[in-house]
Amino acid sequence: MGHPVYGSTSSPQPLARGSGQWLLVAAGDPDTADLLTTTLELAGYRTGAAGGGAEVARRLVAQRFDLVVMDAELPGMDDLAQGRFKPAYRPPVLLLAGCESLARLVPEIGAGERDYVTKPFRIAEVLARVKVLLRDAGDGGRRGGRLDHADLALDDGTCRARRGGRTLDLTPAEYRLLRHLLVNAHKVLSKEQISRYVWGEFRGDNAIEQLVSRLRRKVDPGGPALIHTRRGFGYWLGESPEDA
Template identity: 40%
Template sequence: MPHILVIEDDEITAREIVLELAAHGISADRVHDGQQGFQRALEPHYDAITLDLMLPGMDGLTLVKQLRERGIATPVLMISALGDVDERVRGLRAGGDDYLTKPFAPDEMAARIEVLLRRHQQQHPAQTKLRVADLELDVITRTARRGSRELTLLPTEYRLLEFLMRYPGQVLTRAMIFESVWGLRFDPGTNLIDVHIARLRRKVDNEGEPPIIRTVRGSGYRLG
């Protein structure tokens, strides 16, 4: 299921966007200000973003420009009020992928998001083989190897390893892992992730091999 970030400070508009996306089989998280939206947009598990231009904290133009400067290629649908033609053009030049004016038909918004998702998938096809150091994962055969030995992974361990390997060197928080691997909202009181990481680490990091799954204290985990 595609996962969208909705950055919108108007409660009614945000609710319309989230409900319409859900009707199209697309899940969405919503934040109401630009600064928080920017921090969430840095997370790797969003497939697209709807972005209001006029936001508290950080305006939409600044937000999308800073995302592109950091190499974040997540497609962005910019949303603006009628009459902001110059702002929309500036937004597309800053790195937005499409724009929509308020008021808009919710089904048109969802259709534009679906187009952005398809276009992004065509431009950035998913890798079928992931490699980090001597660790390799084949997403077609769903097999994993470290060096010359094959790893026997349970389904959740496989999903966890695949998620880690898609973002090598990047610190992935427990919330990001929980939402992406289990598809659930993160519960700070659970040790589920730590248990599965420990099991996966025992299979991936044999004695005598350099550890490849690393704990980043207070933050999460990093591969490589």
């Protein structure tokens, strides 16, 4: 299996950097594991590595890691799901997943904060998502919790969202956008703020408008609009704004 990555560590924008946190890289492909560990260490993190589910379990029991970067196709995933190990601390998890496997969960490790990067992944996006997950965990976050506003609810434990009685079929980017809006309810977020949270970089060419439009079509039908535009400023989530 070749490198599931596009691009390189070069970028017109500064890459997100760490400050010595311990990250466990769990990937069955040695080339992918080497690429990730080398890049993360150059970015200021300390790393450990595991090539299978049983080894991940042993490493988490033996040492406290701040975050796990895990390939969703890691061999031995059943060893994690069966819950035979009891780590004292359950770190946030960044899954590297193909679009066809995004529904796969890692309940024993990922009981708290969890995010996805789709394969083939870009290094800049991996570094950006790692930084956000570590920040949320360090702030106390909403690990394993539930975000809600009016009849809209988002469950970080299962990466699912509902509005009223409807389950929302969201892509990873739509999920991240909705989460960012919910955490910052009633606060206007600029296109650049949203883009850097969702993708780890600023994207032009109407990328944000298109993403917001897709999310609105899933969230707002059949109920009062919750996602609004503040023209010239950005987007926000809330109820019955006077200037919607």
